[in-house]
Each structure stands twice: as structure tokens, then as C-alpha cells.
Amino acid sequence: MKLGWYLKRLRNMEPAEVLHRLKEHQRKIVSRRRDDGWHRYPTAPLHPVFLSLRDALLAASSEQRQGIANAAEQTLQGRYSALGRDWPKRDTERLFPADFWRLDPVTDKLWAGAETHTFAVDYRQAGTFGDIKYVWEANRLQVLPVQAAHLVLSGDARARRAIQTAVESWHAANPPFRGVAWASGIEVALRAISLIITLDLVGDELDGETLKQIGAILVASAYWLQRFPSRFSSANNHLVAELAGEFLIGLSLGRKVDHLRHALIAETTKQILPDGLAAEQSPTYGAFTAELILLCAAASQAAGTPFPASATQRLAAFADAAAWLPRGVSYGDDDEGRALTLGGEEDYVPSVASAIHGFLQQPGLTTSPQDFRAIIFGRPSHAMPQPTGLKTFYQGGLSIWRGDINGRLVELTFDHGPLGYLSIAAHGHADGLAITLFVDGEPVLVDPGTYLYGSGGEWRDWFRSTPAHNTLNIEKTSQSVMSGKFNWSHKAAANLTDARPEPDWSLCAHHDGYKNRFGAVHQRRVERCAEGIQVRDRLLGTACNAEIVFQLAEGLTTHQTGNRMTVFRAGEPIVSLDLPDGAIESRAGGDHPGEGGWVSQRFGERQPADRIAWRGKVDDAGVVSLIKIVAPDNGVNEA
Known part of the structure; x- marks a missing residue:
């Protein structure tokens, strides 16, 4: 490092x-001197954690069974995909060779293995090997619960062999604490969770050597998690995952876990805000945190010690807040982290929200018939429609409006929250006062996404920068100042200053990110008007040359007529932007960040998409952008 x-x-x-x-x-x-070797971590008797898991699985619907079978077959055929990448296909007789656990599928290079102590692996800087996220994803062993579920439902002997082969291979290739697989506590925890769920489903069908190896992995993992916890500025979703892993391992090993249970409850009320949004300023990281807590709540309830109302109410608040979010909306980082997954799912946030409502037997949103989590946690007591109207989440700093304009369903979000969580705001983006817009359930103005972490280079900086988001920037600089891939040295503070209710609702907020550098405070007012949504941007204090960005979703096209930019979906006009006098440009792609628009719909992938940029001087009087929603029956004339 x-x-x-x-x-x-x-x-x-x-x-x-x-x-x-x-x-x-x-x-x-x-630890580098003394902690190596499986002999230091003898296995211990293992106890079931999720007591009714097998029975719940046997009650799965035909759609859920088919989803499990399809996902399991991918692994059994030697295929593995994650984070937008396909790993090289493997021989069905050698599904998990030793190098599988070290292979980066993008660079085709091998990360450090058993020859290197985990603390000697400079995974933050070793860009030549690729992005460590890919290797860690495979080492989470999240294909094993899927194979276990498939084995229960089908009796397919190939699934049993796959589980035993994977455990044997991983155990041999990753002795404690050697190579990249042990380098991060969150990875240790998620791997342990996968093994525990696998045991609860098919532990009685695995051979003695496999059970011994799993026990050794869990014992070593418990030691590691207790010895190297994430604390202080690192105590975000990583800490929740580590606590969850240690808690579930403790139940599996029959150890005392009261202190871990209390710590999880405390983190629940820290990382899920009272209004239900995630303190990390990311819906998907919020869902990841909530899913981990939900797993522990279910295990604790099965052990006869249900989580208190302080924790379950926060989980319910997250699920309720998720119901307000437009499907597919994104802001902040998203690395597609899951506690449970069949792989490739798209509606992660609604799925976790539905699982919470199912566990608490409350009404909630419906999800895919194949939803894997619904098997474990159940479905909501009854379906509820998506809420409509204006909703402001004051602690999380997000306002959402859902309603009808010109015969179209319009969903708008307005971000007036903090940069992120804790002192480094690791997963926050410099997106203060940014908006997103969905029309008829499809994205129009979008957050650009994440793309890559460790190997992203200048693109990592671009995707979390202010110029990449639907807000105002001054001289193409960010509101907050980056200081590393997951760090910020100076953070803009945003505040909602005025909120007027429906029907003629209006929201006004400002941030101070440009005050010290340019002497200006950015104020934005977003309000409903007869023709659509009006956005007024002002720079209080000093007039500056600024850029106002409208990043379009992939697949949309534009046509400019004077100061009007019309946006088309499949040849149909859906939105027109009436912009102030000044320079207007719409461009997609480019060889370097900032040349045109890019969006990342999945980790590791990016697609060119039109970025509409208005440039001109902004002062105290401000400039107005009008977002008109084009009616479906007379759209051409309106545009």
C-alpha cells in the first residue's frame, strides 16, 4: 500500500x-509472522442457523424453482458471469481449478495466491492486474447457495459434486491468510454467509471432509473478522457485513453472540436513517446493508431473540422509502454487492424492500415471480401500489415527485442531501442538487452510474464528478474535491431551504461547494408548472461562467431547434428542454472524460449517451430551464 x-x-x-x-x-x-496455516483453525461442531430454510425452499413456486435451476445450470456448464463480465468457460469436469480464485477476467492475469501473505497484496494500487472487485466477486462463493437450492429441489448429483469441489479447491488454494481472498473483511464475511446458507440447506448431504473444510474456513474467518474490524471512517457497509458475518458464524459455531447482535442493532439505526434512506447516499448500498441486517434479524428470530422494534422499524422505513424510488434509479456508487443472489438480477432494491415487508408481514411492492429472497423471507402480506405525489426525505436529503403530466407518468428526483457517509464519504458522488427524470417508467435524465473502482483511473473520477451529473458546475470542476478513489478532502454541504406542497409544489435548495473557490453558492429551485418542470439555477455572491448538464439515458436521441432540445425515444418525442440563451451542445461518448456523455448501467460497463450541456454566465438573477413533457397524442406539434 x-x-x-x-x-x-x-x-x-x-x-x-x-x-x-x-x-x-x-x-x-x-499476524504475518504467526497466523498462517489451517492447523491453527481446527473445525468445530456446526449448528443450523436458518432453521426453516429448507422447508421454505421446498415451498418455492414453479417460477422460483425454474430461476434456481437456470442459475445453477450456468455454473454446472462451467460458466460464471458477474459485474458485467464473463469468465473463461471451464471444463465441466474441472469447474473450480485453483487459478479460478485468482483470475481477473478482464486482464486475464492472476492475482497473488498462497505464496503471498494477504497484507503484502497491494490491491488498492495494483492496477496492472485489473480491478480487485472481479476476483473478490468469485471468492464470495455465492454460487454455492444456488447449487444447494438446486440440489434440494432436484436431487441433481452434479450440484453436490460442484459444492464439494468448490469447497475443496478454495480451501486448498487459500490457506489463512494468504492471497487476495483474505485481504478485506467484507469478502471474508460474505463468503462465510454463503457457506452457512449452503450448510443449512444441504449440510447433511455433504461428505465429512467438505464439512471439515467448511468448519475450518468459518473458524478462521471468525478469528479474522474479530481481529481486523472496519472502524471509524471505514465503518460503513463494510462494518455491517463484517458484523453480520461474525454474528452468523457465531450462531453456526454455537458461540455467544449477544455483543454482535447489539452492535448490528446499533449500526442499523446509524446506517438506515429515520426516513428510511441510506446514510451512504446510495440506494443499492442501502439495500445491501438492509439485506445483511435482514438476514441477521431472521437468524436471531429463529434463535429465539428477535431484533427489537428500533431495528425492525428502520428496516421497514427503508422498505417504505424504496417504494417511492423510481424503478432503476441510481445515485452514488453501485458495485452490485449482494448477500444472496441468483446473479444478473436488475430490481435489487425493490427485491430487498419486498423481502423486508415479507419478513415483517406488511404490505409492499410486488417483485419478480422468480425472486430468490421471497423464498427465504416471504412476500408482503398484500400488494400495494407505488405512492404518488410529493415526498421529501429530510434526513436522507432527497425529494421525489410522481404524477401525471400531459397524460404521461412522470417521476422526478431532486438530490439535496450530503455527499456521503462518515468522514471520507467513500461511496458518495458530487451530485448535489442533481435531478433525475423518468417518463412512463423509463429513464430520461439519469445519474451516470459507477463504471469501475480500483482500475477506473480518470473514468472513476469522471463518473462521480459534478460535470457528469444533472446539475450545475463551474469551470467543469466538482462541488466536492476528490482525494483518492474513495475519499474526498473537501465536501459540499447541501440544504433544502424551502418546500411548497402540492399541487403547485416547489423545492429550493443550495450547496456551498463553490463558495471558497469561486465565491458563489449554487441555489436551485425545482417546481411544477403548467407545461412540466421548471428549474431555476442561481449563483449567489459572484456571477460565474457555468455549465448546466442534462445527461440522457442510453438509446435516446436529440434534435435542436434554437434554444429547444427535443428528446426522442424510438422516434417519439417525449421531452423538450427549453434552455436559456447561451451555448448548447449535445454529444455522446468521446475518448476522454468530459468530451461527451457516458452512462454505466452495470459495474464494469459504460455506454455512450447524449449529454446536453448549456454554457453561459449565471448570476443572482439566475437562469431558467423548462422541462416540457410531450403528450403522446400530439407530441410532434409540441416539440
Whole structure:
């Protein structure tokens, strides 16, 4: 790990964290000398955690059974896909060769293995090997619960062999604590969760050696998670995952877990805000956190110690908030992390919300008939429609309006929340006062997405920058100042200053991200008007040359007539933007960030999409952009 990373991180550390990091460094030195080898982590008797899981699986619907069978068959045929990439196809007789656990499918290079202690792997800087996310994804062993479910439902002997082969291969290739698979606590935890669910489904059908190897992995994982927890500025979703892993391992090993249960409950009320939104300013990271907590709540209930109302009410608040979000809306980082998955799912946030409502036996949104989580947690007591009207989440800093304009369903979000969670805001984007727009359930103005983490380089910076988002920027700079791939040295503070209710609703907010550098505070008012949505941008304090961006979804096209930019979907006009006097450009793609628009719908993928940019001087009086929703029956004339 490079010195520069520590120096950038040090700026956001309080004294207590500095002391913690020094002690952690000493523990790492000690561990490199003494903690290696499976002999130090003998297996222990294993106990069921999710007591009714097998019975719930046997009650699965035909659609759910088919979804499991399809996902399992992919693995049995030697195929593995994740994060927008396909791994090289493997021989069905050698589904999990040793190199599988180290292979980067993008660069075709192998990361460090058992020859290297995990603390010697510089995964944050080793860009030549690729993005560590890909290798870690395979090492989460999330294909094993799918094989276990398939084995229960079908009796397919290939699934049993696949599980036993994978465990044997992983155990041999990744002794404690060697190689990349042990380098991050969240990965250790998610792998343990996969093994525990696999055991609860088919533990009695696995051979003794496999059970012994799984037990050793869980014992070593428990030791590692307790010894190297994420704390202080790192105590985000990583901490929840680590606590969840340690808690579930503790139940599996028959250990005392009261302290872990209390810690999980405390994190629930920290990382899910009272209004239900995620403190990390990302719907998908919020869903990931909620799913992990939900798993632990279900296990704790099965053990006779249900989570208290303080925790279940926060889970319910998240599920209720998710019902307001437009399907597919994104903001902040999204690395497609899951606790349970069949792979390739698109409606993750609604699925977790539905699972929460199912577990609590509350009304909720309906999800796919193949929803895997619904098997474990149940479905909502009855279906509820998506809410309509104006909703402001004051703690999370997001307003949503859903309603009809010109015969079309319109969904708009307005971001007036903080940059992110904790001192480094690791997964936040510089998107203060950004809007998104969905028309008839399809995206029109979108958040650009994430693309890549460790190997993203300048593209990592672009996708979380202000110029990539649907807001105003000054001189193509970001509101908040980046200081590394998951760090910010200066953070813009946004505040909602005025909210007027329906029917002629209006929202006004500002942020101070440009105040010190340019002497200007950006204020944006978003309001309903007769023709659609009006957006007024002002720079309070000092007039500046600015750019106002409208990033379109992939597949949309534009046509400019004077100051009007009409947006088409499949040849039909759906939105027109009436922009102020000034320079107007619409461009997609480009060889370098900022040349045109890009969107990332999945981790590791990016697609060119038109980025409409207005440029001109903005002062206290402000400039107005009018978003007109084109009626479906007279759209050509309106445009």
C-alpha cells in the first residue's frame, strides 16, 4: 500500500482513528509472522442457523424453482458471469481449478495466491492486474447457495459434486491468510454467509471432509473478522457485513453472540436513517446493508431473540422509502454487492424492500415471480401500489415527485442531501442538487452510474464528478474535491431551504461547494408548472461562467431547434428542454472524460449517451430551464 493513500486518508482521521490504525498496523505485523496455516483453525461442531430454510425452499413456486435451476445450470456448464463480465468457460469436469480464485477476467492475469501473505497484496494500487472487485466477486462463493437450492429441489448429483469441489479447491488454494481472498473483511464475511446458507440447506448431504473444510474456513474467518474490524471512517457497509458475518458464524459455531447482535442493532439505526434512506447516499448500498441486517434479524428470530422494534422499524422505513424510488434509479456508487443472489438480477432494491415487508408481514411492492429472497423471507402480506405525489426525505436529503403530466407518468428526483457517509464519504458522488427524470417508467435524465473502482483511473473520477451529473458546475470542476478513489478532502454541504406542497409544489435548495473557490453558492429551485418542470439555477455572491448538464439515458436521441432540445425515444418525442440563451451542445461518448456523455448501467460497463450541456454566465438573477413533457397524442406539434 502506498504512502500517498495513508496521507490522503490521514486528513479525514480523528486522533482516535490514527491510534486505531497504528494498533491495527502492529496486529498486521504480528499476524504475518504467526497466523498462517489451517492447523491453527481446527473445525468445530456446526449448528443450523436458518432453521426453516429448507422447508421454505421446498415451498418455492414453479417460477422460483425454474430461476434456481437456470442459475445453477450456468455454473454446472462451467460458466460464471458477474459485474458485467464473463469468465473463461471451464471444463465441466474441472469447474473450480485453483487459478479460478485468482483470475481477473478482464486482464486475464492472476492475482497473488498462497505464496503471498494477504497484507503484502497491494490491491488498492495494483492496477496492472485489473480491478480487485472481479476476483473478490468469485471468492464470495455465492454460487454455492444456488447449487444447494438446486440440489434440494432436484436431487441433481452434479450440484453436490460442484459444492464439494468448490469447497475443496478454495480451501486448498487459500490457506489463512494468504492471497487476495483474505485481504478485506467484507469478502471474508460474505463468503462465510454463503457457506452457512449452503450448510443449512444441504449440510447433511455433504461428505465429512467438505464439512471439515467448511468448519475450518468459518473458524478462521471468525478469528479474522474479530481481529481486523472496519472502524471509524471505514465503518460503513463494510462494518455491517463484517458484523453480520461474525454474528452468523457465531450462531453456526454455537458461540455467544449477544455483543454482535447489539452492535448490528446499533449500526442499523446509524446506517438506515429515520426516513428510511441510506446514510451512504446510495440506494443499492442501502439495500445491501438492509439485506445483511435482514438476514441477521431472521437468524436471531429463529434463535429465539428477535431484533427489537428500533431495528425492525428502520428496516421497514427503508422498505417504505424504496417504494417511492423510481424503478432503476441510481445515485452514488453501485458495485452490485449482494448477500444472496441468483446473479444478473436488475430490481435489487425493490427485491430487498419486498423481502423486508415479507419478513415483517406488511404490505409492499410486488417483485419478480422468480425472486430468490421471497423464498427465504416471504412476500408482503398484500400488494400495494407505488405512492404518488410529493415526498421529501429530510434526513436522507432527497425529494421525489410522481404524477401525471400531459397524460404521461412522470417521476422526478431532486438530490439535496450530503455527499456521503462518515468522514471520507467513500461511496458518495458530487451530485448535489442533481435531478433525475423518468417518463412512463423509463429513464430520461439519469445519474451516470459507477463504471469501475480500483482500475477506473480518470473514468472513476469522471463518473462521480459534478460535470457528469444533472446539475450545475463551474469551470467543469466538482462541488466536492476528490482525494483518492474513495475519499474526498473537501465536501459540499447541501440544504433544502424551502418546500411548497402540492399541487403547485416547489423545492429550493443550495450547496456551498463553490463558495471558497469561486465565491458563489449554487441555489436551485425545482417546481411544477403548467407545461412540466421548471428549474431555476442561481449563483449567489459572484456571477460565474457555468455549465448546466442534462445527461440522457442510453438509446435516446436529440434534435435542436434554437434554444429547444427535443428528446426522442424510438422516434417519439417525449421531452423538450427549453434552455436559456447561451451555448448548447449535445454529444455522446468521446475518448476522454468530459468530451461527451457516458452512462454505466452495470459495474464494469459504460455506454455512450447524449449529454446536453448549456454554457453561459449565471448570476443572482439566475437562469431558467423548462422541462416540457410531450403528450403522446400530439407530441410532434409540441416539440
